[in-house]
Amino acid sequence: MPPARELDPTASLAAFLGHKVRRERERRGWTQQHLGEQVFISRVRVTKIELGTDPPNPSLAGRFDRVLGLEGELENLAKVLQNDQVRDYARAYLARQLEAEAMHDLWIVIPGLLQTEDYAGALMREVQAGAPAEIERYVERRIARQAVWDRAAPPWMWAVIDAAVLGRVTGGRATMRGQLIRMREMCEIPQVNLQFLPSTATVIPGSISMLTLPNGDRGAYTEGFETGAYTEEPSGVARFQRVYDRLHANALSADASMNLLEKAIEGYS
Template identity: 70%
Template sequence: MPAPRQLDPTYSVAAYLGHKIRREREKRKWTQQVLAAKVFVSRVRVAKVELGSDPPNPSLASRFDQVLGFEDDLYNLARVLENVQVRDYAQAYLARQLEAIAIHGYSIVVPGLLQTDDYARALMLAGQAGDPEEIDRYVERRVARQEVWKRTKPPWMWTLLDAAVLRRETGGRSVMRGQLTRLREMCELPQINVQILPENTTAIAGSLWLLTLPNGDRGAYTEGFSVGAYMEETAQVTRFQRVYDWLHTNALSADASMKLIEQAIEGYA
C-alpha cells in the first residue's frame, strides 16, 4: 500500500485544515473509510479534504469538528476559506449577512438565501465560464449559507423581487418550477416576506440589500454584473434606504405577490 501523500500544512488554509483532520484521524487509528462513515460522505471525499484539494463547506467541517473533538476549529477555518474564495467586494457583506437580525432588499434574481441548488447553478453557469466542479463547490457554499434559517432566532427577511424574475426561464422550466415552489414554501415561514415589483413600474439596475446587525449597526450592499460594494457609512446607508423605500411603495401586497408566484408555478407545469 503506498505511503500517504505528504502535504505542507503551511501551503494554504485548505491544506492546514486537511492536515488537522488527517493527523487527528491517524491518532485515533481510523481509516479514511471509517471517518467517512462517521461524517456521512464518501472515502474519496475525505481523501480530497485531507489533501486540501476539495475543502469542506462549513456544514461538513462542523461534522468533522463533532466527530474529531475540535469544538468549532474546523468550522471557523472553513468559514475563513469560504470568505477568501468569494469575490473581494462581497466578503464583508456575506460575513455581515450571517450575523444580521434583519435583511431588506430588492433583487433581479431570487436571492441566494432562498435559492435551490439547480437555480443557483444555472445562475453561475450563465454568469461565468468555469470548471463544472468549481461551480459545484460555489453552489454548495451558497446553499450552505441557508443554515441561517435553522437558527433559534433566524433573521427577518423582506425581499422586493422584480416581476421579470417570475418569467425568466433560468435553467429551464423544470428548474424554475422547483425554484418558485421553494420560494412559496419559504414565504410560509413567519420571518420571510416577498413582494413583487410589477413590470409597469420603474426598477433599478442590479440588486440592493440593507442589513441590520445585533448591535444596531446597519450596512448597505449593491451588486451588478461582477461588481459590487458594501458600505456602513450612515449617509450611504440612508441613501440606499430611501431607494428601497421608494421601490417598496410601488410593490404589490404580499397576498397579491403570492398569487403571481402561484400563477407562475402553474405556468411552468
C-alpha cells in the first residue's frame, strides 16, 4: 500500500477538517473503509474528505463527530466552511431564512426549499457551470436547508411562481415530473401555498423573498443572475413588498394553480 499522502492542515479550513478526521481515524487504528461504513459513505469519499478536496456538509460532519467522539467539533467546522462558501450577498438572507416564521416569495424558478435533489443539480449545472464536486456541495447545502419543514412549527410559505417554469424542461422529463410531484406533495403541508403567474402577467427578471422573523422584523431579498441583495431597512422592505403585492394580485388562484400543476404532471407522464 502506498504511503498516505501528506496534507498541510493549515492550507485551508477544509484541509484542517480533513486532518482532524484522519488523525482521529488513525488514532483508533481504523481503515478508511471501516470509518466509511460507520458513517454510511464510501472509502473514496473518506479519502477525499481527509485530503480536503470534498469536505462534508454539517449533517455528515455530525455523523463523524458521533463516531469519533468529537462532541460537535467537525459539525461546527463544516458550518463555518459552508458559510464561507456562500456568496457574501446571500449569507444574511440564508441565515434569516432558517429562522423565519413566514416567507412570501416570487420566483422565476422553483424555490430552493421545494426543489428535489435532481432538479437542484440540473439547475445548478446550468447556472453554476462549475466542477461536479463543487456543484454537488451546493446541492447538498440546498437540500439540507429543507430541514425547516421538520421543525415543530414550520414556517408559513406563500410562493408565487412564473407558470413558464412548468414547461421548462430542466434535467429531463423524469426530473421534471419528480419535481412537480414534489411540489404537489409540499402543498399538502398546511403552511405551504403555491400560486402561478400566468403567461399574460408581467414577470420581473429576478426573484423576491420577503421574510418575517420571530421578533416581527422583516427583510427582503432580491436576486438576479450572479447577484443579489438583502435588506431589513423598512423603506426598502416596503418597496419590495409593493412589487410582490402587485404581481401576487395577477397570480392564478390557489385552486386554479393546483389544476395547472396537475395538468403539467400529466404532461410529463
